[in-house]
Amino acid sequence: MARLGLLPLLIKHTDEMTCQWKTPRTEAFVMNSRHLGGVTAAALLSAGMTLGTGLAAADPGDYTVLLIDPNVVTDSMAYTAAPPVLNPGGTPGATTVYTHRDGRTITDTVWVLADPGAAAGAISSAQAATPVANSKTVSVPVGQNGQLISGKTPDGTKSLSVLYFTQGNAASALEFTGPVGDPVPLDLVTDFGKQQDALIKSQLGA
DSSP states (O other): OOOOTTSOOOOOOOSHHHHHHHSTTTOOBOOOTTOSSHHHHHHHHHTTOOTTTTOOOSOOOOGGGGSOOHHHHHTOSOOOBOOOEESGGGSSEEEEEEEOTTSOEEEEEEEEOSSHHHHHHHHHHHHHHOOOEEEEEEEOSSSEEEEEEEEEOTTSSEEEEEEEEEETTEEEEEEEEEETTSOOOHHHHHHHHHHHHHHHHHHHOO
């Protein structure tokens, strides 16, 4: 199973806040069993989106190989993952959540759709319905149409950032939660996104 073991690490410890997210104390993210794709799954349901329409005709594969391992990105052994969910909601793809020992989480979801247009539509619908309070959106140089929505969880108790992008017929969402006063740094989101993008390309030939 390819896990980008040979890709160069992109993470650079450049500032205090970034380092706090990357230190051994905060480098791991474990699955929260209450979530299936975190707010991204909720966003899709809220948008009334049916990804099962027009999906690729090919038999589903082991899409868990599309999920990026945070231990690879940060060169650590601090992350723990619950068993990934294959084809969440009946849609070809996979999702899992990593939780750090201090409670920060990353939810990684990749959907495999029929074509690039369907992937772009999936991301557009999810983005529009993502429940991020006090949100702001910025473009991120990841994949195609990389967009980062940042703010707080709806209840205001955590920071919440969701990176959406597409690569070929794949749609990807990386969701980060943490303390309200310590959101995930942009450079770390970008590093995760670029390695996720590279993994999708290597596995799907996107």
